[in-house]
Amino acid sequence: MAKRKVSNLLALAVLSLLNERPMHPYEIGAVMRQRGLADSIKINTGSLYSVTEALVRNQLIEPVETLRDTKHPERTVYAVTPAGRTEFLEWLRSLIRTPFKEYPQFAAGLAFMGHLAPREAVALLAERCKLLAADVAEIRSAIEATAKFVDRLFLIEQEYSLTMREAEVKWLHQLIERIKDGTFTEQKGEQSAWKITHPDPMRPH
Amino acid sequence: MAKRKVSNLLALAVLSLLNERPMHPYEIGAVMRQRGLADSIKINTGSLYSVTEALVRNQLIEPVETLRDTKHPERTVYAVTPAGRTEFLEWLRSLIRTPFKEYPQFAAGLAFMGHLAPREAVALLAERCKLLAADVAEIRSAIEATAKFVDRLFLIEQEYSLTMREAEVKWLHQLIERIKDGTFTEQKGEQSAWKITHPDPMRPH
DNA sequence: TCTATCATGTAACCAGTTACATGATTTT
DNA sequence: AAAATCATGTAACTGGTTACATGATAGA
Numbered sequence: 001m002a003k004r005k006v007s008n009l010l011a012l013a014v015l016s017l018l019n020e021r022p023m024h025p026y027e028i029g030a031v032m033r034q035r036g037l038a039d040s041i042k043i044n045t046g047s048l049y050s051v052t053e054a055l056v057r058n059q060l061i062e063p064v065e066t067l068r069d070t071k072h073p074e075r076t077v078y079a080v081t082p083a084g085r086t087e088f089l090e091w092l093r094s095l096i097r098t099p100f101k102e103y104p105q106f107a108a109g110l111a112f113m114g115h116l117a118p119r120e121a122v123a124l125l126a127e128r129c130k131l132l133a134a135d136v137a138e139i140r141s142a143i144e145a146t147a148k149f150v151d152r153l154f155l156i157e158q159e160y161s162l163t164m165r166e167a168e169v170k171w172l173h174q175l176i177e178r179i180k181d182g183t184f185t186e187q188k189g190e191q192s193a194w195k196i197t198h199p200d201p202m203r204p205h
Numbered sequence: 206m207a208k209r210k211v212s213n214l215l216a217l218a219v220l221s222l223l224n225e226r227p228m229h230p231y232e233i234g235a236v237m238r239q240r241g242l243a244d245s246i247k248i249n250t251g252s253l254y255s256v257t258e259a260l261v262r263n264q265l266i267e268p269v270e271t272l273r274d275t276k277h278p279e280r281t282v283y284a285v286t287p288a289g290r291t292e293f294l295e296w297l298r299s300l301i302r303t304p305f306k307e308y309p310q311f312a313a314g315l316a317f318m319g320h321l322a323p324r325e326a327v328a329l330l331a332e333r334c335k336l337l338a339a340d341v342a343e344i345r346s347a348i349e350a351t352a353k354f355v356d357r358l359f360l361i362e363q364e365y366s367l368t369m370r371e372a373e374v375k376w377l378h379q380l381i382e383r384i385k386d387g388t389f390t391e392q393k394g395e396q397s398a399w400k401i402t403h404p405d406p407m408r409p410h
Numbered sequence: 411t412c413t414a415t416c417a418t419g420t421a422a423c424c425a426g427t428t429a430c431a432t433g434a435t436t437t438t
Numbered sequence: 439a440a441a442a443t444c445a446t447g448t449a450a451c452t453g454g455t456t457a458c459a460t461g462a463t464a465g466a
Contacts, residue, residue, distance in 0.1 A: 093329055
């Protein structure tokens with residue numbers, strides 16, 4: 001799977017919106033926010049412009065006109081090219097079909113959890129549970145609210161994110177219980193496993 | 206929450222390993238791989254060195270000796286400083302306690318799924334399901350295998366990742382069903398919702 | 411009228427990635 | 439003994455972020 005020339009997900013959004021009608025970068029950002037896309041794709045004003053440039057360099061979009069009124073700085077309006085449309089669809093298909101290896105921050109935290117005392121670990125995990133539960137509630141009500149105006153089809157990402165968080169909360173609860181009941185601190189007899197050990201400290205030469 | 210001066214998760218791993226004993230960067234990478242940390246933290250050889258430099262700049266680690274034999278290039282061995290230990294623990298706590306806003310690739314894909322025909326969307330989602338299921342099986346057996354040697358405590362990240370994937374698979378199945386049975390294509394009467402619509406195309410000025 | 415915020419963009423900076431380099435081992 | 443791979447690192451490049459700039463509108 002050869003690298004995509006422009007890989008920032010913002011570029012995907014740009015292609016998608018320019019598919020509807022030509023716009024200038026600032027407008028793209030504004031529309032994205034209106035539609036709640038900012039929740040699933042990170043928008044930095046700066047990145048909007050660098051991504052746009054990159055798309056132009058690769059002939060996936062092209063400038064079509066420059067607006068010049070006294071109210072604003074010059075604004076360049078872009079439109080998608082045929083190559084851009086193709087790229088958009090291929091990219092989209094690939095995002096949906098192929099799971100992408102990611103490295104969530106929490107996984108790294110978990111990997112080193114053994115460095116903390118069990119008591120503290122439990123407290124932190126419980127706290128995370130609370131925060132996540134709040135997130136869940138928030139997303140849920142955001143969906144409810146938006147669903148009156150917008151088709152469910154355009155809320156799937158939110159639903160997805162909701163589902164994932166719920167799954168995490170559930171797992172966290174179980175984990176906390178397991179720590180409390182000693183599953184992790186006592187094991188096969190006396191061995192207290194909750195300390196840093198070196199599974200096999202054989203070093204490279 | 207002020208920015209961390211070195212934020213790459215590789216740096217967390219470096220701090221953690223140097224907490225055990227001084228090492229040189231290449232060795233750090235090797236040990237990480239042995240322990241399966243490479244699954245939760247992305248290792249680029251290059252990044253190992255830039256991260257190390259950054260940690261030195263911030264006095265979280267320091268060079269302790271330079272090995273010079275004829276077999277290898279010079280190797281600089283680093284040790285963690287007291288400040289580094291503190292930083293490590295604070296960082297770790299924060300990773301566990303506070304959910305971090307992330308932008309998974311798949312969410313972006315979902316957000317634009319409406320650009321594809323329902324038929325195709327279903328096919329792609331089904332394919333993803335298959336691939337994910339394979340992942341799940343793989344992780345599961347990796348855990349089984351490693352659990353003979355290593356304490357469960359050091360496999361929690363794997364367990365976490367497993368759980369999340371399983372949750373995704375389950376959700377995907379439901380989604381596919383809902384698309385097939387028309388939940389997304391017909392809705393409140395005749396309206397065919399599966400097309401690009403503009404929820405509220407009011408543009409900024 | 412003063413201050414804040416919006417609308418819009420430029421430009422410098424930097425973290426992190428990719429590509430390259432090089433001498434030892436190991437494999438064929 | 440040629441080819442491949444390991445061990446180790448340097449250096450150039452670049453995508454993306456942060457910081458800054460500036461005129462217009464709106465609120466106090």
